[in-house]
Amino acid sequence: MSKKNKVIKPELLGGFRDFLPEIMIPRQAVINKITETMEKFGFLPLDTPSLERSSVLGTDEDEFKMEVYRFKDSLGEKGQDVTLRFDLTVPLSRVVAANPEILKPFKRYQYGKVFRKEKPQSGRYREFAQFDADIVGSDSVMADIEIIQLMYQVMKNLEVGEFVIRFNNRKILNGLAKKANFGSGKSENVFRVLDKLEKIGLGEVVKELQRKPDNEYDDTALALSDRSMSKIKEFLSLSSKISELKKFFRGITIAEEGIKECEEIIEALTKLKIPKENWQFDLSIARGLGYYTGPVFETTLSEIPEIGSVFSGGRFDELIMRFTGEKVPATGASVGLDRLIAALEKLGKLPKKKYTAKVIIARIDRKLDDDLLTFADELRQAGIPTEIFLGGPEISLKEQIIYTAKREIPYMVIFGEEEARAGKFKLKNMQKRKEELLTKEELITRLS
Amino acid sequence: MSKKNKVIKPELLGGFRDFLPEIMIPRQAVINKITETMEKFGFLPLDTPSLERSSVLGTDEDEFKMEVYRFKDSLGEKGQDVTLRFDLTVPLSRVVAANPEILKPFKRYQYGKVFRKEKPQSGRYREFAQFDADIVGSDSVMADIEIIQLMYQVMKNLEVGEFVIRFNNRKILNGLAKKANFGSGKSENVFRVLDKLEKIGLGEVVKELQRKPDNEYDDTALALSDRSMSKIKEFLSLSSKISELKKFFRGITIAEEGIKECEEIIEALTKLKIPKENWQFDLSIARGLGYYTGPVFETTLSEIPEIGSVFSGGRFDELIMRFTGEKVPATGASVGLDRLIAALEKLGKLPKKKYTAKVIIARIDRKLDDDLLTFADELRQAGIPTEIFLGGPEISLKEQIIYTAKREIPYMVIFGEEEARAGKFKLKNMQKRKEELLTKEELITRLS
Numbered sequence: 001m002s003k004k005n006k007v008i009k010p011e012l013l014g015g016f017r018d019f020l021p022e023i024m025i026p027r028q029a030v031i032n033k034i035t036e037t038m039e040k041f042g043f044l045p046l047d048t049p050s051l052e053r054s055s056v057l058g059t060d061e062d063e064f065k066m067e068v069y070r071f072k073d074s075l076g077e078k079g080q081d082v083t084l085r086f087d088l089t090v091p092l093s094r095v096v097a098a099n100p101e102i103l104k105p106f107k108r109y110q111y112g113k114v115f116r117k118e119k120p121q122s123g124r125y126r127e128f129a130q131f132d133a134d135i136v137g138s139d140s141v142m143a144d145i146e147i148i149q150l151m152y153q154v155m156k157n158l159e160v161g162e163f164v165i166r167f168n169n170r171k172i173l174n175g176l177a178k179k180a181n182f183g184s185g186k187s188e189n190v191f192r193v194l195d196k197l198e199k200i201g202l203g204e205v206v207k208e209l210q211r212k213p214d215n216e217y218d219d220t221a222l223a224l225s226d227r228s229m230s231k232i233k234e235f236l237s238l239s240s241k242i243s244e245l246k247k248f249f250r251g252i253t254i255a256e257e258g259i260k261e262c263e264e265i266i267e268a269l270t271k272l273k274i275p276k277e278n279w280q281f282d283l284s285i286a287r288g289l290g291y292y293t294g295p296v297f298e299t300t301l302s303e304i305p306e307i308g309s310v311f312s313g314g315r316f317d318e319l320i321m322r323f324t325g326e327k328v329p330a331t332g333a334s335v336g337l338d339r340l341i342a343a344l345e346k347l348g349k350l351p352k353k354k355y356t357a358k359v360i361i362a363r364i365d366r367k368l369d370d371d372l373l374t375f376a377d378e379l380r381q382a383g384i385p386t387e388i389f390l391g392g393p394e395i396s397l398k399e400q401i402i403y404t405a406k407r408e409i410p411y412m413v414i415f416g417e418e419e420a421r422a423g424k425f426k427l428k429n430m431q432k433r434k435e436e437l438l439t440k441e442e443l444i445t446r447l448s
Numbered sequence: 449m450s451k452k453n454k455v456i457k458p459e460l461l462g463g464f465r466d467f468l469p470e471i472m473i474p475r476q477a478v479i480n481k482i483t484e485t486m487e488k489f490g491f492l493p494l495d496t497p498s499l500e501r502s503s504v505l506g507t508d509e510d511e512f513k514m515e516v517y518r519f520k521d522s523l524g525e526k527g528q529d530v531t532l533r534f535d536l537t538v539p540l541s542r543v544v545a546a547n548p549e550i551l552k553p554f555k556r557y558q559y560g561k562v563f564r565k566e567k568p569q570s571g572r573y574r575e576f577a578q579f580d581a582d583i584v585g586s587d588s589v590m591a592d593i594e595i596i597q598l599m600y601q602v603m604k605n606l607e608v609g610e611f612v613i614r615f616n617n618r619k620i621l622n623g624l625a626k627k628a629n630f631g632s633g634k635s636e637n638v639f640r641v642l643d644k645l646e647k648i649g650l651g652e653v654v655k656e657l658q659r660k661p662d663n664e665y666d667d668t669a670l671a672l673s674d675r676s677m678s679k680i681k682e683f684l685s686l687s688s689k690i691s692e693l694k695k696f697f698r699g700i701t702i703a704e705e706g707i708k709e710c711e712e713i714i715e716a717l718t719k720l721k722i723p724k725e726n727w728q729f730d731l732s733i734a735r736g737l738g739y740y741t742g743p744v745f746e747t748t749l750s751e752i753p754e755i756g757s758v759f760s761g762g763r764f765d766e767l768i769m770r771f772t773g774e775k776v777p778a779t780g781a782s783v784g785l786d787r788l789i790a791a792l793e794k795l796g797k798l799p800k801k802k803y804t805a806k807v808i809i810a811r812i813d814r815k816l817d818d819d820l821l822t823f824a825d826e827l828r829q830a831g832i833p834t835e836i837f838l839g840g841p842e843i844s845l846k847e848q849i850i851y852t853a854k855r856e857i858p859y860m861v862i863f864g865e866e867e868a869r870a871g872k873f874k875l876k877n878m879q880k881r882k883e884e885l886l887t888k889e890e891l892i893t894r895l896s
Contacts, residue, residue: 010545011772013501013521013530021492021556028493042805042835042857044469045476048500049575050532050561051517055460071519073461073565082461084498095466103854105838108469109492113498117521127497138838142817146838148823153828199541271818272825293630323458357490369590370719373597377720380601387490390553390586390594406551407859409490436876 015118026350027341030158031111034131034335037154041146043109043133048091050113054081057090058322069119084115088132088334089291089319096136096330097323104137104328111242111337121331125338132313136320141261144295144315144331145268151299151311151333152274159348160340164300166279168285169262170292170314171244175255179248180231182224189222194232198284198305202236223307240281242266261295293317296332301343310340357385359411359447362400363392368420375415375425378440384447405430411447462572463566469850474798475789478606479518481560482783485602487596491557491575491581496539496679498561502529503826506770515565523538532563536580537767543769544584544778552585552776559785569615573786580761582780584768589709592743593716599747599759599781600722608788610750613726616733617710618740618762620693623703627696628679629807630672639734642680646732646753650684688729709743718723741765745781758788775837804832807859810848811840816868823863823873826888832895853878854867859895 009136012018035045051073054060059068060081068086085091088110096102111131116283118124133150135143148165155163173194177187193208207350210229215219224232238244242263262281269279287296294315299309313333320328344350351442359379361372372388379386387409389400397414402410414426424437427446438446450637460466467475483493498522502508507516508529516534520527533539534560544550559579566572581598583591596613603611621642625635641656648656658677661669670682686692690711711727717727718844734746742763749758761781764896768776792798807827807830809820820836837848845862852860862883872885875894879896 007574007773008503008771010542011501012542012546013497013499013528016497016499018497018547019493019495020543020550021545023495024493024495027495040833041802042808042833044802044804045467046469046474047467047472047702049461049464049466051461051464051563051575053459055456056459058456062598069521069523073517073519094458095468099466099468102468103851107835107838115499127499135838140838140840142811142821142836143838145821147838149825268818268821272821276706297734318454322456325455326637354492355490356492360490363590371718373590373593373617373716373720377597385488385490387555388590388594390555390583390588390591392588405552 015124017125017127022352022354023341023345025353025356027337030337030341030344031131031353033157034154035109035111036053037157038109038133040117041107041133041150041153043107043150046092046095046096046108046110047112048085048088048110049357050084050115051082052085052091052094054083056094057083057085059083059086060261069115069117085112086116086383087161088112088115088130089134089316089332092132092134092136093320093330094323096320096328105143107134107137108136108255109133128339129337131335131336132332133338134313134330136328136330138195138331138361139317139329141264141295143329143422144261145265147313147331147333148265148269148279148297149274150276151297154335155278155299155311158340158344159349160344161300161347163278163299164280164302165299165311166280166285167262167265167295168283169258169295170286171254171258171261171294172249172283173258173286175252175258176232176235177248177391178252178254180224180228180235182228186222186224188290189220190224190232193222194236195286197236202233206233224307224336238281238283242281245283258294263303265295287312287314291316291319295331300349303347304343307339307343309336310343355410357387357409359384359413360387360389360404360407360409361413361415362397363389364397364400364414364416365420366393368415368417372421375413375440379444379447382444382448384444401428413443459606461574463572465573465575466535470800470802471789473801473804475785475842477799477801478785478789478792479579481605482602483557483559485605486557486581486598489555489581489598489601491598493557494540494543494556494558495560496533496536496543496558498532498563499530499848500533500542502531504542504771505531505533507531507534513827516738517563517565535562536560536578537582537764537780540580540582540584540775541768541778542771544768544776545873553585553591555582556584557581565701576787577785579783579785580780581782582778584776584778586779587765587777589712589743591777592709593713595761595779596713596717596724596727596745596780597720599745600726602783603726603759606720606788606792607797608749608792609795610726611726611747612726612750613745613747613759614730614733615710615713615743615745616729616731617706617743619639619706619709619742620697620731621706621734623697623700624683626682626700626702627674628683630676634670634672636682636738637668638672641670642684642732643734645684650681650691684731686731688731690729693731699721701848706742713743735760735762739764743779749795751795752791755791757784759783761851778864802856803858805835805857806863807832807846808837808852808855808857809861809863810845811837812845812848812862812864814841816863816865819868820863823861823888827892829893830896832891832892861891865892 059070069084073082115127199221209222209224211221212223245259290417292314296314299311317329376386376388412428425443428435507518517532521530563575657672659669660671740762744762746757747759763779765777824834824836860876875889876883
């Protein structure tokens with residue numbers, strides 16, 4: 001940092017962003033509210049490193065398709081193959097496997113930044129925040145129900161307006177793969193297409209599922225047969241009616257299991273009196289990730305559905321097995337914090353607050369500096385967040401008032417020679433443009 | 449993640465760590481207390497990316513000596529040269545330069561992880577947390593005084609026990625470079641050695657300062673002359689007495705400026721009634737970093753000084769210039785959060801708490817599941833953090849009680865067939881091993 005003559009462009013990396021105070025203050029409020037809600041359910045905080053071995057995250061595998069930040073941590077042969085984490089679920093799995101002493105069921109929440117090297121586009125960032133809650137070590141549907149209950153409570157406490165938590169079950173979809181006979185090799189990709197139903201409509205979904213390869217190298221075409229397609233269409237027409245589903249899937253055990261789980265969830269949510277408009281059993285929900293094994297969830301804001309799900313998840317009973325060799329059941333969901341906050345901002349539902357101090361003390365006379373320091377300290381001790389204007393005193397009082405107005409700090413205290421002589425303080429209410437001369441005690445009472 | 453047969457070792461990268469709940473809970477409490485204190489001073493939150501251009505961080509410069517995580521973000525020519533941030537001060541400088549609309553003075557705080565590829569050793573991690581507070585745009589000593597006042601208040605509010613904030617001024621040290629005539633080329637390195645005075649003693653300091661090169665390639669040897677050395681010794685013997693300092697530095701303007709600033713700080717701290725045992729003007733404080741230009745600060749815990757400074761900083765009037773071409777004054781300090789927390793833990797001053805839920809509801813009868821869900825919801829609505837034991841009901845009540853005891857959750861509610869018939873709940877005080885049969889209302893009152 002010594003080339004003092006060369007001015008360096010203060011440039012961000014593409015796809016990365018700063019959070020300036022006016023966005024950080026409401027953001028922090030959202031994070032605090034989510035934390036509080038999750039702790040009220042007894043979830044415990046966890047933190048894991050940003051950087052992990054690529055072998056642990058699975059990013060060194062040929063089948064790994066997501067674009068990530070993977071690199072060697074030193075030059076030469078000895079460098080480790082490392083990756084910046086792309087989610088918080090794989091690290092959780094590692095933690096659970098590496099610490100067998102952790103008591104299960106283990107309910108943990110985690111807030112953290114994750115990294116994906118996607119093409120930067122509007123609203124998509126390469127570093128973004130997730131806020132996850134997971135329950136490890138319970139194969140009971142109770143755990144899935146609690147996750148939905150938590151999702152409801154988080155959204156409710158954030159006052160996001162209208163929202164719907166949609167859920168489905170991977171077991172039903174796996175049953176569909178059997179019933180429609182499209183083979184387990186294709187099923188992940190078929191589900192991915194089905195997941196787009198609401199976004200692109202049935203016509204496009206059918207087209208995508210039946211598309212034939214363009215050439216011999218095209219391995220993305222699913223080319224489903226007409227017979228498979230007609231079964232899928234029949235499935236989608238069931239519109240999530242349990243009785244019809246049961247009929248459709250009779251004899252296909254895996255689907256029957258899934259249907260039963262959905263029934264239990266529906267019954268619990270009904271008894272819990274979670275309003276009907278806030279949840280929906282929806283057969284088209286699949287979730288893109290391959291590791292789900294049971295119930296899957298997602299949450300859309302009804303006033304801004306186009307941004308997609310802001311709180312999603314599902315059961316992943318086989319992920320931890322990667323590290324343990326044996327099944328450890330787990331279920332959970334993740335808030336897409338940046339997406340949620342962007343949505344709340346668009347909807348005007350993000351509380352706006354630009355300041356942390358309630359009052360700023362003008363600095364107009366250097367001789368009184370030490371008095372201001374002491375006075376500010378007294379205000380803070382009384383619980384009043386207080387600033388001193390540190391640009392003064394060569395800056396005029398008028399300029400200091402303009403600064404305070406722009407920063408939207410609610411009050412200003414003026415203490416100059418005159419006030420010092422009178423032993424009083426001038427309190428300026430910035431919004432009402434009203435001034436009062438008060439004793440110290442009066443002023444503290446007024447601001448408390 | 450599809451190689452399901454291969455079990456992968458759930459291994460952390462060397463130098464990285466997990467924070468399990470029992471450490472995260474008190475850690476979060478420390479973070480919250482620091483946040484609260486900084487906001488009480490009116491500092492505003494900021495967040496910046498973990499990854500930055502190497503040119504912005506200066507890690508692409510030949511002179512950059514710190515080991516960092518620097519890599520190309522894609523293969524081939526087009527890859528960007530990027531670095532994981534190693535502190536929060538350079539990113540702050542970039543933000544200030546890139547956003548000229550930010551009103552100054554700008555007081556910001558920032559909590560974040562930073563990365564340094566140091567040799568992993570006990571207590572040193574390659575990813576660690578910093579908590580910074582800085583004031584940008586004020587060249588007034590008032591700003592430096594406020595930083596010390598903030599440091600004092602943070603340490604006080606964290607109840608760390610005895611601590612000393614030591615300060616000095618780089619201008620005095622720059623004056624020493626003139627007075628002792630060791631040239632500005634060497635001065636940074638000389639200060640670095642002086643900084644070790646308390647740690648290694650005067651004898652070693654003298655040895656290191658006078659060491660001659662071993663061979664022609666040895667450019668680390670400072671080889672100070674006896675004349676320089678005797679001036680330095682004289683300086684150190686002044687033991688921070690302002691009057692003697694003034695005499696020693698008479699005519700050396702830069703040092704006189706620094707002495708005056710120290711006088712102002714001493715006067716303010718005295719008037720502020722910050723206890724004498726909590727601060728000290730100390731000529732041996734230099735701080736390792738090259739970018740300091742005025743007052744420098746550090747904080748040691750008196751009961752565990754060997755861990756070094758836990759809260760340090762200084763004025764850096766020339767750092768932002770890297771991006772703006774013109775001087776933007778700034779001063780601040782940074783909490784070494786991991787070091788501080790490790791110290792508090794060693795001293796037994798870290799509050800211990802392993803749980804977030806106050807009560808757990810046993811699950812002993814599947815038929816009552818929906819009642820438990822509703823009851824848990826009612827407790828939470830009443831403000832009581834509540835869990836349901838999600839491992840049951842196939843797990844015996846005895847096992848559930850053992851689980852609750854190990855998790856240190858204070859209360860347990862038992863609601864089985866018997867209790868359901870009586871319309872009551874059994875509340876078990878885990879510590880007192882006392883049980884009571886209560887109505888719902890009584891139970892809520894008891895736990896509130």
